Amino acid sequence: MHLVVIAWLYVALMMAIAEATNTTGTVLGAIVTFVLYGLLPVALVVYLMSTPARRRALKAREAAEREAAVRAHAQAARGHSEAPDAGGEATAGPVAPVREKT
Template sequence: MYLVVIAWLYVVLMMAVAEATNSNGTVLGAIITFLLYGLLPMGIVVYILGTPARKRALRAREAAEQAAYDAEQAALRGAAAASTAPDAGSEAPAAAEPPGIAPVRKEP
């Protein structure tokens, strides 16, 4: 893609040089020729042809951000699950029981 852009800019540069060195041409005309026939159209072409690459880069950045967010959330869930896990006796943690009420059990 860039080879075509470079070739076209070379052709337009030669057109501008011919405009500037012609007996009834001007340097201002050469500058306008280079800008309007060269830089402006090639800037638009490069922008349009570069759109798929920009979209891929955007999707890759969003996927990386989502993966980092998911890893952070998994780490937070793992830490929260470890702190509120029931004890080995299969009883609820003390924080889950209302304060001041004793547990009621059957008499043996």
């Protein structure tokens, strides 16, 4: 596909050069020729031809997000977490606190 794009732009460039160097042609006409016969059609074709690839990438990203959500939900259901003391209970100190007599 890249070869077709390069060839099309080459032909449009040659048309533009012919327009600019012609005795009745102008540089503005050459620019319009290159844009209307070269850039716009090529941009449209490349955009339309890459639609399936964009769609596949979107579905792959959604599947990866869905898989990550399922993993996170399964891990939360088992009660495991990343932090070792995320159980919510305070840790006990090595020495019991001493009460003062009042």
